Amino acid sequence: MILLLVLSLVQQKDPNPTQVTFFTWDTYRFAADLEDEGDVAIYHGKFSFDLRQFLSRQDMLLLQNGMDYVRYDFSDTTADLWEDVYIFRSDLVYMRFFNETWYGLVYGSIYDSFEKGADKSDGLSFGGGIGLLYNSGPDFMLGAALRGVTRIEESPYFFLVPQIDWKFAPDWRVKTENRSAFTLTLSRQLDPAWAAEARVHYWLRRFRLDEDSFVTEGVVQDDRVSFEVGVKWTPSETVWAGLHVGLDLWQEYIIEAKNGNDIDEVTTDSAPYIALSLSASF
Numbered sequence: 001m002i003l004l005l006v007l008s009l010v011q012q013k014d015p016n017p018t019q020v021t022f023f024t025w026d027t028y029r030f031a032a033d034l035e036d037e038g039d040v041a042i043y044h045g046k047f048s049f050d051l052r053q054f055l056s057r058q059d060m061l062l063l064q065n066g067m068d069y070v071r072y073d074f075s076d077t078t079a080d081l082w083e084d085v086y087i088f089r090s091d092l093v094y095m096r097f098f099n100e101t102w103y104g105l106v107y108g109s110i111y112d113s114f115e116k117g118a119d120k121s122d123g124l125s126f127g128g129g130i131g132l133l134y135n136s137g138p139d140f141m142l143g144a145a146l147r148g149v150t151r152i153e154e155s156p157y158f159f160l161v162p163q164i165d166w167k168f169a170p171d172w173r174v175k176t177e178n179r180s181a182f183t184l185t186l187s188r189q190l191d192p193a194w195a196a197e198a199r200v201h202y203w204l205r206r207f208r209l210d211e212d213s214f215v216t217e218g219v220v221q222d223d224r225v226s227f228e229v230g231v232k233w234t235p236s237e238t239v240w241a242g243l244h245v246g247l248d249l250w251q252e253y254i255i256e257a258k259n260g261n262d263i264d265e266v267t268t269d270s271a272p273y274i275a276l277s278l279s280a281s282f
Contacts, residue, residue, distance in 0.1 A: 021050040021281040023066075025179070029248065031075070032271030038077035040268065045069045048179075062093040070205075079214045084116040085207050103133040105145070113152070117210035122217065125150045125206075129161070139167040152206050153219050153260030187232070195232045197244070201225065217258045224251035228275065238281040246273050 029042040048066035055061060068087035093107040107129055114123035131145030143163040150156045161182070165175040171190075177183040181201040189195045202225055209218045228246025248271050255264045 017054040019052040019281055021048075021052070021279060023048040023050065023179070023277075023279045025275065025277040027273050027275040029273040030271050031073075032248065032251065032268040034074075034077065034266055034268055037266075039075055041073040041075075042273075043069075043071040043073070058097045060095040060097075062091075062095070064091040064093075065089070082115045082207075082209055082213060082220060085205075086112075086114060086116065087205065087207070088112045101135055103135065103143075105131045105133070107131075109149075113205060113207035115207060115210045115213060117212065118208045118217065119211070123152060123208035125152055131161075131163075133163070141165040152208055153256060153258070154206075193234055195234070196229075197232055197242070198227075198229050199244070199246075200227050201246075215255060215257060215263060218263070219256040219258070219260065221254040221256070222251075223254070225249050226273070228273075230275070240279050242275070242277040244275045244277075246275065247271070248273065 023046075025044075025046040027042075027044045029044075031039040031041045033039050046066065046068045048064060050065075051063045053061045053063075066089050068085075068089070070085040070087070072081070072083055072085065074081045074083075089109065089111045091107055091109045093105055095103060095105040097103050109127035111125045111127070112120055112123050113125070114120055127147060127149035129145045129147035131143060133141060133143035135141045141164070145161045145163070146158065147161050148156055148158045161178065163176050163178075165173070167173045171188055173185075173187050173189075175185050175187075177185060181203040183199050183201050185197055185199045187195045187197045202223075204221070204223050206219060206221045209215055209220060211217050226246050226248045228244040230242060230244025230246075232240060232242040234240040248268070251268045251271075253264075253266045253268075254262060255266070256262055
């Protein structure tokens with residue numbers, strides 16, 4: 001999420017020193033079979049409020065705050081499983097423009113992920129990273145960030161987040177994104193306002209369960225890989241909307257005890273979904 005916004009801000013070269021952005025991404029996943037033990041449908045609503053402030057021609061701060069609401073609707077299951085999950089997140093990014101082609105950034109993050117009724121302090125995780133971007137013009141940008149994160153009831157881990165934004169042919173572009181998942185997008189510009197897109201996502205979220213849940217104060221990890229196609233409408237430089245339909249190609253739930261020890265792993269069948277996104281900047 002962080003590097004995607006930084007890439008777009010760099011390319012826009014907006015002279016306005018202050019910019020506010022509202023973003024929402026809503027998805028509904030239709031019922032997926034839980035290994036013949038019932039099924040689950042999911043609604044995921046994401047809202048972000050971002051504030052960008054240029055401190056000088058070479059220094060920029062970006063503050064991102066948001067909330068996710070995830071509703072798991074289980075049916076025909078033998079256990080009373082989790083339902084309402086909340087994720088509160090905040091990221092602070094500092095970016096330095098060394099020259100016209102090289103940029104550096106550092107950032108820190110805090111997330112709180114928990115089922116309704118759980119102790120919010122038990123769902124906290126923290127992250128930080130440092131990155132470097134190379135920009136040769138509006139048609140090519142390459143970058144990477146080394147990121148470290150803590151995980152609920154798991155050891156911290158470090159990973160490299162690659163970034164590319166490359167217009168490799170007229171009207172064709174490939175890029176990575178990090179706003180709601182790690183995403184690889186291939187797009188074709190149909191006209192100045194409309195583009196067709198095909199995207200592959202990797203999603204991961206871990207959250208604390210309620211103390212009255214089927215696993216007292218346990219942890220659930222939801223991993224999935226999905227593919228989607230759709231359209232993006234950009235009527236102006238500061239407003240865009242997208243509509244996509246997709247399919248979860250693979251999905252797994254890992255259920256853990258309070259101490260992090262695995263209790264069960266459940267995979268689901270592939271399931272279709274629909275996604276609507278909207279962004280507006282001022």
